[in-house]
Amino acid sequence: MNGGSGDQAVSNRTVNLAMFVAEVESRFPQARVDRRLVNMVARSRAVVGMPSSHEPPRKGFSFATEALSRLLHSISPELKDLSQFDLSSRLAYLTRR
Numbered sequence: 001m002n003g004g005s006g007d008q009a010v011s012n013r014t015v016n017l018a019m020f021v022a023e024v025e026s027r028f029p030q031a032r033v034d035r036r037l038v039n040m041v042a043r044s045r046a047v048v049g050m051p052s053s054h055e056p057p058r059k060g061f062s063f064a065t066e067a068l069s070r071l072l073h074s075i076s077p078e079l080k081d082l083s084q085f086d087l088s089s090r091l092a093y094l095t096r097r
Contacts (some may be wrong), residue, residue, distance in 0.1 A: 014039065032063050040085070 015058075018038055025033055072079035082090075 014041075034092055034096055037085075037088055040088060 021033060021035060021038055024031065069080055072082065
């Protein structure tokens with residue numbers, strides 16, 4: 001339940017992230033905060049390449065497809081099992097640089 005908000009943390013990760021971003025913005029008003037992931041809703045597949053039995057198959061390099069898993073593994077073996085949030089935050093970071 002700890003989302004970095006201490007006593008104010010709740011069980012909802014989206015709410016915790018929004019509270020964390022608001023706290024950073026209030027403490028550091030001159031900071032440039034990337035809010036693109038604040039309201040992100042994760043797909044039901046938690047890890048790249050791990051299909052869910054109740055969901056239709058995805059095509060191409062959509063999140064959690066085998067194609068994306070192979071592509072990430074070809075870049076670096078450590079990237080093969082990234083969570084959607086980890087992959088999204090890394091892509092947001094890279095596109096901001």
